[in-house]
Amino acid sequence: MLAILPAVPSHLEEVLREQIAEGQPRTHRPWKKIIVIVEGIYSMEGEICKLPEIIAICKKYKAYTYIDEAHSIGAVGKSGRGVSELLGVDTADIDIMTGTFTKSFGSCGGYIAGSNELIKYLKYTCPAHLYATSISPPAAQQIISCAQKLAQIRENNNFFRTELQKMGFEVLGDDDSPVMPIMLYNPAKIPAFSRECLRQNVAVVTAAFPATPLLLARARICISASHSREDLVKALEVISRVGDLVGIKYFPVEPLKQQQEGKTLKFD
Structure with missing residues (x-):
């Protein structure tokens, strides 16, 4: 069984x-x-x-x-x-x-x-x-080389996840997890969110029914070790603006906590 x-x-x-x-x-x-x-x-x-x-x-x-x-x-x-x-x-x-x-x-x-x-x-x-x-030998070498990038991937993932949560997004998953879903819920918000992000040069992957329940649509963020902190901050700025536009920030922003930790990000 x-x-x-x-x-x-x-x-x-x-x-x-x-x-x-x-x-x-x-x-x-x-x-x-x-x-x-x-x-x-x-x-x-x-x-x-x-x-x-x-x-x-x-x-x-x-x-x-x-x-x-x-x-x-x-x-x-x-x-x-x-x-x-x-x-x-x-x-x-x-x-x-x-x-x-x-x-x-x-x-x-x-x-x-x-x-x-x-x-x-x-x-x-x-x-x-x-x-x-x-x-093949090149594929095997690719696997070995990737092991050297793991620490940077985890650092980038945890930074990005934390900042998204501070902005008011509902982000599923645990710390260290490379899977980072931002909940959209309404399927009608999928094209608006993904296309507007892409228009501002940030590509996001979306998932909806039948991969998820009908009213649990989401966007999955994929971070790599090659993304610099500057890249991540720029992506956060775009996602924050589009999130406000589409209306998918389901939690209050935490500006005070950001200031106390000295990690405040400025968004247009």
Whole structure:
């Protein structure tokens, strides 16, 4: 059984109890295996999963843990090893780990990590592996070089997120998360926000139904290590002006706090 669940430990435990008690549909026979699949960082919310609690529950109910670190590998953790490193989780407690080199590393390919038995099985039975070619040397070097940029990416992300929140935007996600969604809510505001930002030379990615619930439209900000502080401040100025124009600042601005911290930004 594959169970894709929200990263809420209490809900996970409730679902596991129910599935173990009821068994398979129609026959109600016991499940042979229960696999709990979670994301390291959820791509539309920017929230980091509660991995230690999830692993503890999986051990309690003898379920397998499968974590997809597509948005967290290379982005969080002291050396960029993902949520497991960030939260101090022993990777031996995770049954299956997958990730991609196309996001944080800007390269191609991906990986799957697990027990020797699992990896040997996949090598001989997985079509994607059997009929694929090895990763090219330039792509491998790109992955290695990106590791040197991780600290700057985290610094830029946290600065940008903090300043957006001070301006009154509703920004989802946790600190250190590279996924930075600004809530728009009304789908009608998507073209107005994205096109006006683009007209002022700031490109933003928007997400709406069916990728998100109908009335939970959002814009996702993507920051890189190559962005200078000047670049970030200019982008903040544009987003602030457009946010006022479109009406998506849902919280009060914090000018006093900015002055006290000596980080006040001036906007036209």
